[in-house]
Amino acid sequence: MKILRYLLQKEFIQILRNKSMWPVIFVMPIVQMLILVNAATLELKKADVYIVDQDMSDASRQLVNKLEGNPFFNVTSITDADFNADDQLLHGKANVVLDVPQNFERDLKRNNSASLQLRVDAINGMAAELTWSYMNSLIRSYNNNIRANWMGISKFDPPQKIVVSQRYWYNPTLIYAFYMAPGVLVILVTLIGMFLSAVNLVREKEIGTMEQLNVTPIKKYQFIAAKMIPFLVIALLVLSFGLLIAKLVFNLPFRGNIFVLYGFTTVFLLGVMGLGLLISVVSDTQQQVFFVSYFFLLVFILMSGLFTPVESMPKWAQWLDHLNPLYYMMKVIRNVVLKGSGFFDLKYEFLSMLGYGVAMFSLAVMRYRKTA
Amino acid sequence: MENEDIVIRVRDLVKKFGQFVADDHLSFDVYKGEIFGFLGANGAGKTTAIRMLCGLLEPTSGELTVAGLDGFKQREAIKRRIGYMSQKFSLYEDLTVNENIRLFAGIYGIPTRIRKEKTEELLEKLELTSARKKLVRDLPLGWKQKLAFSLAIIHDPSIVFLDEPSGGVDPVTRRRFWDLIYEAAHEGITVFVTTHYMDEAEYCDRVAIMSAGKIVALDTPEALKKEWDATSMDGVFLKLARSNE
Numbered sequence: 001m002k003i004l005r006y007l008l009q010k011e012f013i014q015i016l017r018n019k020s021m022w023p024v025i026f027v028m029p030i031v032q033m034l035i036l037v038n039a040a041t042l043e044l045k046k047a048d049v050y051i052v053d054q055d056m057s058d059a060s061r062q063l064v065n066k067l068e069g070n071p072f073f074n075v076t077s078i079t080d081a082d083f084n085a086d087d088q089l090l091h092g093k094a095n096v097v098l099d100v101p102q103n104f105e106r107d108l109k110r111n112n113s114a115s116l117q118l119r120v121d122a123i124n125g126m127a128a129e130l131t132w133s134y135m136n137s138l139i140r141s142y143n144n145n146i147r148a149n150w151m152g153i154s155k156f157d158p159p160q161k162i163v164v165s166q167r168y169w170y171n172p173t174l175i176y177a178f179y180m181a182p183g184v185l186v187i188l189v190t191l192i193g194m195f196l197s198a199v200n201l202v203r204e205k206e207i208g209t210m211e212q213l214n215v216t217p218i219k220k221y222q223f224i225a226a227k228m229i230p231f232l233v234i235a236l237l238v239l240s241f242g243l244l245i246a247k248l249v250f251n252l253p254f255r256g257n258i259f260v261l262y263g264f265t266t267v268f269l270l271g272v273m274g275l276g277l278l279i280s281v282v283s284d285t286q287q288q289v290f291f292v293s294y295f296f297l298l299v300f301i302l303m304s305g306l307f308t309p310v311e312s313m314p315k316w317a318q319w320l321d322h323l324n325p326l327y328y329m330m331k332v333i334r335n336v337v338l339k340g341s342g343f344f345d346l347k348y349e350f351l352s353m354l355g356y357g358v359a360m361f362s363l364a365v366m367r368y369r370k371t372a
Numbered sequence: 373m374e375n376e377d378i379v380i381r382v383r384d385l386v387k388k389f390g391q392f393v394a395d396d397h398l399s400f401d402v403y404k405g406e407i408f409g410f411l412g413a414n415g416a417g418k419t420t421a422i423r424m425l426c427g428l429l430e431p432t433s434g435e436l437t438v439a440g441l442d443g444f445k446q447r448e449a450i451k452r453r454i455g456y457m458s459q460k461f462s463l464y465e466d467l468t469v470n471e472n473i474r475l476f477a478g479i480y481g482i483p484t485r486i487r488k489e490k491t492e493e494l495l496e497k498l499e500l501t502s503a504r505k506k507l508v509r510d511l512p513l514g515w516k517q518k519l520a521f522s523l524a525i526i527h528d529p530s531i532v533f534l535d536e537p538s539g540g541v542d543p544v545t546r547r548r549f550w551d552l553i554y555e556a557a558h559e560g561i562t563v564f565v566t567t568h569y570m571d572e573a574e575y576c577d578r579v580a581i582m583s584a585g586k587i588v589a590l591d592t593p594e595a596l597k598k599e600w601d602a603t604s605m606d607g608v609f610l611k612l613a614r615s616n617e
Contacts, residue, residue: 006478014466212462215426215533216479217451371430371447 007226029242037180047131050094051078057105170338177250182333183306185242193235193269198276201227202289214370221365255340264332267353271325274360281368300326377404385434394420396585409576410566416582418566439530455524455532465509480527514545534565573605
């Protein structure tokens, strides 16, 4: 174990002396937290609505007013003819076109029913669905009002209605940053841990110092551990720094125990750094390491549930995701930070990540050859 | 049956890379305390051979005993008993002289107290005492080589392997470097050195000349010069090369 101490001392001196690395370590979290958390949002902030009102009645006017008063919709213009509504959609000037047909009010009064037409730009399917459902609920509420007003419903016989009131748990005000910030932190520690340790190892191969270590009685696990531990420490530092930014900038609540989070992150990093080092011991150049690590990282991140829920992936992909360490960590950090989950709530994730970590570390040690 | 004084015993050692035979049935013995030179042009198979002896490369076939240990099965045990310095003299350039000494002494398990004594001794001998806190990167090449050699023998190995140790420096600096090698040999450390400098070959007790993966001559420099009727190793090498064409 003494050898490990000397190796760690060497690694830390080298890291601390390498001035070019520190800005990366501290600037990266700031940039990622500020840009990614704010920019990567699926929330529908505003949809531009182009209204073709061929009725120009009281009833249609009320509907337009309702739309104009809704914070989700921005009425770009109101016209009485459907001349260039398609163009508006085609050129992206409107997200939705609402058509109010002639005789809308008359039909409503006479036949007790009328129809409207919605055309939604569905290039972004998710946004289209959201627009559709917002619009739908807006029209339903308009519908209720209009019936109450015109059909003259008696005060003694109120319309039968089931009222659903909402209460959102764990993120009651539905702040998207609360959902994104912990996820971005996971990406951050992964990048720092995996790339820095993997590149550090392969650099020793490139400059030839690795060969010198290979003729010494160093144990293979000592060498791999010495490459892992310093960057684990740095990654945890960056995590703390990132949490601080999240607290200061987004006012992210932290409901769990911070040591539980550090414990999980350590086990998680054992896996991703083990994978990085495994790639590094079988590669000869930094280029190879970057290319292969990037491939894994890209798949891991896109399948991690950072942007899109894992539950909406096809079954086989969900099954495959059990091999993705980021899938577990994404779940863990959101649960610990937002729900205040403890160790025992997440023991399946813990054991999975531990198994992954032990496997990757062992593979890296096994595949590391002291002979060329 | 074995000669007590044989520290490296090589029999029919072969290394193939695919179809290419880098070392073709090498056989020789190296005795305790001698300076044994491996001479040959680039690509003759010297580096491949020395890397097999150090346990950095797995031989394809043959027999290999280093410091009484089997070169196939006991490679890690061999590493405790040998020192190695390559043409890239792999010190850490971004560590200071002191830090490099501490690291390698630490890796070989030298206790702190002894390490401190050795460090002072070593710095004084190399006249590096005032440069102890300098980064190795900032040292002249000749000093780096001397430091690398001293670190290769810091754990008092029975054999030290030097793979073209003094490349890129002038003959005077090379001569000074060899003073260190003589000193080590004097203390009983066997020196195994590869080179393509003929002046270095003259400094060896015995020389094996390699060509195209084979040992084509093996004797003392004097005997080789007599045999090939040459005044220097340079002459021997030229005549040998011609006779092999």
